[in-house]
Amino acid sequence: xxxxxxxxxxxxxxxxxxxxxxxxxxxxxxxxxxxxxxxxxxxxxxxxxxxxxxxxxxxxxxxxxxxxxxxxxxxxxxxxxxxxxxxxxxxxxxxxxxxxxxxxxxxxxxxxxxxxxxxxxxxxxxxxxxxxxxxxxxxxxxxxxxxxxxxxxxxxxxxxxxxxxxxxxxxxxxxxxxxxxxxxxxxxxxxxxxxxxxxxxxxxxxxxxxxxxxxxxxxxxxxxxxxxxxxxxxxxxxxxxxxxxxxxxxxxxxxxxxxxxxxxxxxxxxxxxxxxxxxxxxxxxxxxxxxxxxxxxxxxxxxxxxxxxxxxxxxxxxxxxxxxxxxxx
Numbered sequence: 001x002x003x004x005x006x007x008x009x010x011x012x013x014x015x016x017x018x019x020x021x022x023x024x025x026x027x028x029x030x031x032x033x034x035x036x037x038x039x040x041x042x043x044x045x046x047x048x049x050x051x052x053x054x055x056x057x058x059x060x061x062x063x064x065x066x067x068x069x070x071x072x073x074x075x076x077x078x079x080x081x082x083x084x085x086x087x088x089x090x091x092x093x094x095x096x097x098x099x100x101x102x103x104x105x106x107x108x109x110x111x112x113x114x115x116x117x118x119x120x121x122x123x124x125x126x127x128x129x130x131x132x133x134x135x136x137x138x139x140x141x142x143x144x145x146x147x148x149x150x151x152x153x154x155x156x157x158x159x160x161x162x163x164x165x166x167x168x169x170x171x172x173x174x175x176x177x178x179x180x181x182x183x184x185x186x187x188x189x190x191x192x193x194x195x196x197x198x199x200x201x202x203x204x205x206x207x208x209x210x211x212x213x214x215x216x217x218x219x220x221x222x223x224x225x226x227x228x229x230x231x232x233x234x235x236x237x238x239x240x241x242x243x244x245x246x247x248x249x250x251x252x253x254x255x256x257x258x259x260x261x262x263x264x265x266x267x268x269x270x271x272x273x274x275x276x277x278x279x280x281x282x283x284x285x286x287x288x289x290x291x292x293x294x295x296x297x298x299x300x301x302x303x304x305x306x307x308x309x310x311x312x313x314x315x316x317x318x319x320x321x322x323x324x325x326x327x328x329x
Contacts, residue, residue, distance in 0.1 A: 051097040058095050129167035130209045166212035169193035250275045270311050283314045
């Protein structure tokens with residue numbers, strides 16, 4: 001839950017009173033997903049007192065919407081409660097609070113056997129489409145959903161990744177209703193497929209099938225955590241979203257904005273624009289020392305000249321000769 005609020009694995013571990021390695025291991029084993037809670041049901045679920053009230057109102061022959069209005073619940077909640085948890089003894093459907101409470105407690109027990117574990121036929125169907133190896137009885141290949149056209153110019157080998165022919169969990173879940181319209185056992189949501197892939201210990205799907213997902217990641221990244229993490233070298237104090245109002249409306253001179261232009265053969269030009277006067281300076285970014293001579297280092301400096309280090313050095317050198325009168329206009 002702490003990670004879902006935007007904290008890192010280390011900070012979340014300290015917040016719950018465990019070490020950083022333990023917190024990271026919990027997050028990895030959970031597949032980046034919140035653990036199942038066995039706490040007392042919150043106000044989201046019907047209580048025993050509410051079920052007693054539903055039983056009394058039902059005896060009075062009141063409708064679903066009237067019952068929902070009186071106890072302050074959604075009509076859909078009342079309708080599902082009467083359908084799922086009603087007593088069916090002696091072939092008659094009768095709603096009793098004690099029986100409904102018992103059924104709800106049985107349904108809420110955790111952990112449950114995953115649907116893909118209990119249904120080998122469904123598991124085989126999902127695995128074949130996740131892996132992109134669907135064949136008919138005669139051995140012919142079944143063409144999956146047509147992938148979007150690949151427009152990558154820099155990384156042509158990326159189009160050969162397994163997900164280019166694999167089905168997404170959403171496509172698999174929707175296709176089941178078409179292939180098995182009368183078989184309710186062949187139903188599964190896309191979220192259940194994601195959980196079977198991400199959460200270790202369920203034993204439902206092969207772990208290596210995460211490589212067939214569009215993202216290719218083996219952990220689910222909480223949205224709050226992804227939004228709070230700046231990209232690359234950009235720190236939280238220079239994000240555009242944090243730009244002050246005086247720089248946003250271009251009313252006060254002295255605010256500069258930098259950018260980068262990449263041309264043919266990876267040639268680069270740095271730009272520096274004063275937001276008030278629109279004065280623009282173009283800075284040539286030459287190749288850095290060692291370009292084309294030393295092997296490329298992963299996550300190393302961009303020796304081609306358009307990296308953050310080269311941009312910083314070139315702008316610092318040009319700022320000494322740039323006019324300062326535009327800031328007074």
